[in-house]
Amino acid sequence: MILEKSEISLIGAAVAIALASLVVPNWLVFTATLAISTALVVMGVVMLMRAGLVSFGQGLFYCLGGYAVGLGGRYLGITDALLLIVLGVAVTVGVAMILGLLVTRYREIFFAMLSLAFSMILYGLLVKSHGLGSTDGFGVVDWTILGFSPGSGESSSRTALLLALGLALGIALFLNRYFRSSLGLACEAIRENEVRVEYMGVSRKQVLYINYVIAAAVGSIGGSMTALAAGHVDPTMAYWTISGEFVFIAILGGTGHVAAPFIAALIFTLVRTYAIELAPNAWQMILGIVLLLIILFLPKGIWSLFTRKKGVAS
């Protein structure tokens, strides 16, 4: 397989972040891990947006991934992080395969509301589950990776970052190819004109269903990584405001490239961190203003800064 320029750039960026993690403070390592994990869920939102669907319920899969990690460690005795992530993906894919049969039949506001509804059903179930800590959630057991224990403190944070980075890189490389595959481009075609797609002999139901399930799986990995990094899961992972944040970040970054959600998630996390620090009572307003400015001046997201530059250069 020959790597493309953008793929080499992604690998370069991942290596640079991995090296930087050795020298930057621990809080930044942790923040970066959460940003990468969030970006993975946002990637799922972007996949749906490319097909013309906006999900306000991606928190469902984020939460399933997180809870699978927590429950797998607690009740099945699994401590290997990779196995826990695989468990999360398996559970999420199973749920998405069932829900996808229904939700991919809907478009626009109906899809958005239906996806939100399923996410809120999970939230409601978890809040009522006292055995799972109700609104407080519960802690994730100490995890290992391929038999190696990351320890605690800084060492654990760095291991989590490296794991998140490795997974994110693999997924970004996969999705970079996926977006330019027949299936990936068929999603864009469906967004543009469903009638023509059908008259080309392509099943829009099949395309949207597969895309929905893959997006769910990617979102689940983001949730699993968040659980491993934070060491805790709670029902707010499925709450609609969290899903709203994923949409916010997707709009912030744009759908033009696989790197966009990562850049947007990092900016979002940093802006939020500093906004909370500087204006504890007005941080949501600061985030709102940032989104407003992006929509006004960069309607195709932050990534359009790069493509615009390219366009000017050529």
Place this chain on the structure above:
Amino acid sequence: MTEILKTVGLSRYFGAVTAAEDINVTITEGEIVGVIGANGAGKTTFINMVTGYLPPSSGTIEFGGKPIKGLGPRKLMRKGLTRSFQIPQLFLELPVIDNLAIALAAADHQQFQMIRPVHTKDRLEAAEEILAQMNIAQYRNEMVTAMPQGARKLLDIAIAMLGSPRMLLLDEPTSGVSVEEKYTLMDTVMEAVRQRGLTVLFVEHDMEIVQRYVTRVLAFASGIVIKDGPVDEVLADEKVQELVTGKPKTAKTEGGA
């Protein structure tokens, strides 16, 4: 000659409104058939029923000797029955080359083709070929929104012709196209059709286009076929003149009052 399309008693009602009634048409392979009629005469309803866009209320449709009533556009396309639209159905925010690449990928029935890259060398070559044939190669990398109406029509028809169809249904291919462009457009389309040996059924309002490019005409009025036959015979028919084309001007009326 082999029958390719046959409709028997094909009807479509919208409540109390009759959009098409008892349409019995047989088209043989290789024919170029025009469909004429005033607005609301049932032409597009007929095309929509044949191409699976609209389910008929009653009647049967056979394509290549096999019943196709109830099949959707996707299955019909795979059987070799395809169409273009009065308003071109394109992917407006995608480059022209991507519009064709997606169509070519869709027409590729190899296993796992959906997960293969869309821009393969073969597909790009095939796309370049059809762009050149339809005289729209200059728009290769443009977004569809940057194309004039005539070029969009040609791209819409080009997409419909990919995937080895046997029969092509064109819904008003020259509507919205300037008088200067319409013959060039039709010459281009007909040359492509001849090269592929396609059977064509096309809806058209422009009688000059009908006379020039078709050999047989189906005249529609109030949802029924009022005349079916060779082009000159149908256009000379009094009922057709009265309900569809209008009476030809006499020497006296041409001279003015």
